[in-house]
Amino acid sequence: MQNLSVKLGDGRFNYRVGAIIVRDNKLLMVKNNKSPHYYSVGGRVKFGESSKEALTRELNEEIGQALEIGDLSIVQESFFEYGESKEKYHEVCFFYYVDYDENNPIEVSSFTENGELEFLEWLDMDKLNDYEIYPKFFKTELTKKHKMKHFTDKYY
Numbered sequence: 001m002q003n004l005s006v007k008l009g010d011g012r013f014n015y016r017v018g019a020i021i022v023r024d025n026k027l028l029m030v031k032n033n034k035s036p037h038y039y040s041v042g043g044r045v046k047f048g049e050s051s052k053e054a055l056t057r058e059l060n061e062e063i064g065q066a067l068e069i070g071d072l073s074i075v076q077e078s079f080f081e082y083g084e085s086k087e088k089y090h091e092v093c094f095f096y097y098v099d100y101d102e103n104n105p106i107e108v109s110s111f112t113e114n115g116e117l118e119f120l121e122w123l124d125m126d127k128l129n130d131y132e133i134y135p136k137f138f139k140t141e142l143t144k145k146h147k148m149k150h151f152t153d154k155y156y
Helices: 051-063 125-130
Strands: 005-008 011-020 026-032 041-044 068-082 087-099 109-111 117-124 149-154
Touching (some): 011 051, 011 068, 026 041, 026 125, 041 087, 051 117
Parallel strands (some): 011 087, 068 149
Antiparallel strands (some): 005 011, 026 117
């Protein structure tokens, strides 16, 4: 199955899923050596997958286990430039809360689709402003109780 990442004219459209995993007031995020920022566990949806199926697959790939996926919490539309070429992206991402069982240790590293090593790290929720994090709303919205939120971020 092919990723739902489609080249369109001068840019690219991505359909993505992300996990919100919180334990002991810490948020699980991912970082790699090529990027200065942290990002959510998750990835692109493949053609024919539901968003929950895609997130289950991504959790297996990135942390080495399937976790219980909760309710859809946040939908984000992002418009940004990426890479040395500054290719423009239009991305839609569904974020789900995911339950983490502390008795099953997670893998601390995995590989991106481009074969780059990435690391998982628990960030203190009270110190998220000290980190460069995408999506940025993770710094303010994860501690609020709400049913569903929609965000649009434009960076170009």
